[in-house]
Amino acid sequence: MSRIGKKPVPVPAGVTTNISGQKVEVKGPKGTLSFTATDDVTITLADGAVTVQPRGTSKRARQQWGMSRSMIENLMTGVTTGFKKELEIQGVGYRAAIQGNILKLSLGYSHEVNFEVPQGVTVTTPKQTEIVVEGIDPQQVGQVAANIREWRGPEPYKGKGIRYKGEFIFRKEGKKK
Template identity: 55%
Template structure:
């Protein structure tokens, strides 16, 4: 039995959930998201809660049960509270700035790195060495942050690069004479 799948998804006030067959649509103050649940999962709305259960007892149905519940919960949280990821730029001369809605970063290359904001994502630069990525889709926020980090990941000798806020970089000892 899925421990995550057994939990009901609470629908807060301000969010509305619409079920159309297997398609779940969630509307909230920050926007709207929809997703089609697998046919192996049965979804029911009871008052201010959504419950998911597997239609049959196969390994795939049990696996999709917890996944579907988590994805629906992420949609509900996204349209009500939203998601945010923070990146830090560590290194001499490493800085970020906004050019309209796009993010422009200097990361030690001979050129600036410009990243256009995907649909549904907003960039903010509170400090030159800090980038905040916000949106309602948890997957898109995390994927955008990972793509930016991949441009210049932290290196182990000096720790220079783009890292997640609070990320610990394992440092290596340099050459000895």
Template identity: 50%
Template sequence: MSRIGRKPIVIPTGVDVKIDGSTITVKGPKGTLSNTFHPDMIIGIENGELTVARPSEDKMHKSLHGLTRTLIANMVEGVVNEFKKELEVNGVGYRAAKQGKDLVMNLGYSHQVIVPEIDGITIDVPAPNKIVIHGPDKQKVGQFAAEVREKRPPEPYKGKGIKYVDEHIIRKEGKAGKAKK
């Protein structure tokens, strides 16, 4: 049995879960998420807990068991406490600002980089060098943060660019550090 798959998911107060066949809708204080899972997975609610079971010991069912449980747990977690990713903008003259629903960044290009906010995602810019992306859907938050980081990934020589707050950039020495013969 999958160790993760067999753990029940506790449904917190204020969260409403509806199961319609293989589609699950989770409604909470931070939003509503809906997802369709593999029809073979057995999803049920009993005593305020969601359980996921698998019909057989097939390799496919084994792999879907833990995945389904984790995706549902992330949905429940997201509608209660939003997921967030923090990005840091490093470099002389590099900065970010919020104009309406758009994220406007100066990243050393000859033009400003403008990224519009998408549905289900909220962008905050508490400081000119800090961007906070949050929302109830973990996958959307991570994907959007990766797309923002992609606009100017950090480079290894000076560390300039957009990086995650907890990311460590491995630095290189450059031409001066080269050994002479």
């Protein structure tokens, strides 16, 4: 029995939910998101909450039960509060600046890295060494943050690079004489 799947997903105030077959469409103040569930689960809307039930007792149905419920909860969170990933840049001379739709990164290369921000995601730089990625789709926000981090991941010797805020980097000791 799925502990996550059993819980109903409450529909927040100001959010409209439309269920047609296996497709759930959620519209809120930040935008519209949709999710199509597999045929292994049944989705119903009752008493201001969305409930997910498995069709049968197969292993796949039980797997899809909890996952579908989590995806629907992410839709509700995305259209009301949105998702946010914070990155920090460490290193001498490493900095970031946003110019229109392009994030300009100085990361110790011979050239400046120009990262084009995709549609549906907003990137801001409160400080030269901080990057904030925000949006309504958690997958897209995480992917954009990972793509930015990929340009110069944190290295274990000096700790230079782009890291998630609060991420622990295991430091290594350098060579000994």
